[in-house]
Amino acid sequence: xxxxxxxxxxxxxxxxxxxxxSRAALARRLAAAYLCEGNGPAPCGTCKHCRKAAxxxxxxxTVLSPLPDRREIGVDQARALRSDAYVRPxxxxxxxxxxxxxxxxxxxxxxxxxxxxEDGPAYAAFLLLAGEPGKLLDTVRSRCxxxxxxxxxxxxxxxxxELAEELAExxxxxxxxxxAKGLTALELEKPRADQLAALLAEAENRIAKRxxxxxxxxAKALRALKACRENAVFNPGPGHTLGFIxxxxxxxx
Ligand SMILES: [Zn+2]
Numbered sequence: 001x002x003x004x005x006x007x008x009x010x011x012x013x014x015x016x017x018x019x020x021x022s023r024a025a026l027a028r029r030l031a032a033a034y035l036c037e038g039n040g041p042a043p044c045g046t047c048k049h050c051r052k053a054a055x056x057x058x059x060x061x062t063v064l065s066p067l068p069d070r071r072e073i074g075v076d077q078a079r080a081l082r083s084d085a086y087v088r089p090x091x092x093x094x095x096x097x098x099x100x101x102x103x104x105x106x107x108x109x110x111x112x113x114x115x116x117x118e119d120g121p122a123y124a125a126f127l128l129l130a131g132e133p134g135k136l137l138d139t140v141r142s143r144c145x146x147x148x149x150x151x152x153x154x155x156x157x158x159x160x161x162e163l164a165e166e167l168a169e170x171x172x173x174x175x176x177x178x179x180a181k182g183l184t185a186l187e188l189e190k191p192r193a194d195q196l197a198a199l200l201a202e203a204e205n206r207i208a209k210r211x212x213x214x215x216x217x218x219a220k221a222l223r224a225l226k227a228c229r230e231n232a233v234f235n236p237g238p239g240h241t242l243g244f245i246x247x248x249x250x251x252x253x
Contacts, residue, residue, distance in 0.1 A: 003026060003149065005029065005030065005033055005042075007041075009030070009033060009034060009125070010144075010145040011120070011122075011124065011125050011126065012117055012125065012126040012127075012128070012143060012144040012145060013030065013126070013127050013128065013144055013145050013146075013147040014102070014128045014130060014133060014136070014141060014144035014145070014146050014147060015027060015127060015128065015129045015130070015147045015148075015149065016129075016130050016131070016133045016146065016147070016148050016149065017148045017149035017150060017151055018149030018150065018151070018152050019152050020100075020101070020129075020131060022149055022152055023100070023129040023130075023131075023149060024098075024100055024129065026147070026149065027098045027100065027127045027129055028053060028054060028056070028098075029043060030096075030125075030127055031053045031058070031061045031096040031098060031125075031127065032045070032049065032050045032053035032054060034092075034093075034094040034096050034125045035049035035050070035053055035058060035060060035061070035092040035093065035094055035096065036049055036050050037049055037092075037093070038050065049091070049092055053096075058091075058092065058096075059090040059091055060089045060090055060091060060092040060094065060095045060096060061095075061096045061098065062081065062084065062095070062096070062097050062098070063098045063099075063100060064077060064078075064081055064097060064098065064099045064100070065099075065100055065101070065104070066104050071104060072104055072105070072106045072109070073099070073102075073104045073105040073106070073109050074106060074108070074109055075106070075108035075109045075111075075112050077109065078105060078108075078109035078110070078112035078113050079112050081097055081099075081113070081116075082112060082113060082115075082116045085097065085116050085120050085121060085124045086116075086120075086121060088121075088123070089123055093123060094123045094124070094125050095121075095123055095124050095125070096124075096125045096126075096127065097124065097125070097126050097127065098127045098129065099126065099127065099128045099129065100127075100129040101129055101130055101131060102128035102129055102130045102136060102140075103130040103131065103132045103133065103134075103135040103136055105136075107137060110136060110137045110139075110140045111137070111139075113126075113140065114139055114140065114143065117140065117143040117144065118143050126144070128140070128144055156202060160198060160199060160202055161202065163199055164199055164202035164203045164205075164206055165206060166182075167182070167186070167199065167200075167203040168203045168206035168207045168210070168221075170182045170183075171203065171207060171217075171221040171224075171245070171249065172207060172210060172214050172217055172218060172221060173214070173217075176246075176249075176250045179245075179246050179249060179250070180246050183242040183243070183245060183246050184242075186238075186242060187238050187239050187242050190238070191238055193232070193235065193238075196238050196241065197229070197232055200225050200228055200229065200241075201225075201229065203225065204222060204225040204226070204229070207221050207222055207225070208222060217249075220248065220249055221245075221249060223248065224244065224245045224248035224249060225245065227244070227248070228241050228244060228245060231244075
């Protein structure tokens with residue numbers, strides 16, 4: 001995804017939206033842009049700062065994440081970052097701190113960073129990455145410029161995608177016998193409730209995309225899948241769910 005970077009960079013961004021990967025990729029590009037000493041728009045991608053930043057080996061780029069086996073970023077880590085920010089850069093013009101995920105900082109850690117976020121040294125830049133920005137203190141959020149990424153669909157597991165495609169095809173075009181046979185075969189696989197739910201949800205997506213090609217049958221299939229989704233809270237067995245789909249599909253309207 002090619003997101004335009006602002007022409008003049010703020011000293012702190014709160015990167016939200018997208019996926020964990022797209023947020024991290026944007027942070028790496030921004031880090032290179034802060035440090036780039038090439039000609040033209042930054043990051044040039046070819047100067048030594050850009051290359052080191054892209055490779056994750058620039059001494060002036062620090063990534064702060066939870067320690068191994070920890071879910072939170074603790075106050076000690078935040079204090080260490082804060083002290084480091086007051087030490088001048090090694091090679092570059094700036095020092096860049098990527099906090100990923102920033103929403104893993106506990107409140108004490110967030111509080112420890114308030115001052116440096118507000119008026120740290122001019123060379124320090126902060127990139128806070130958050131899938132759940134609501135977990136951040138208002139005081140942290142208000143000190144960062146928002147940088148929201150457009151939502152991205154999570155990639156679908158290829159095996160699930162293939163099964164879902166087959167199921168969508170069956171529900172849209174199979175006759176009563178083929179559908180009963182196909183759904184019985186699926187039931188014999190003894191899918192777990194969450195696997196079946198994921199499969200049906202993906203089949204629903206695919207049928208929705210093909211609705212224009214087969215409106216009547218497609219609408220019936222979508223109604224049946226939606227009812228299954230809504231009934232999933234009652235934990236019906238896979239046999240019930242699949243039987244319901246077959247019955248709904250061939251019931252007279
Ligand atoms: Zn460069």
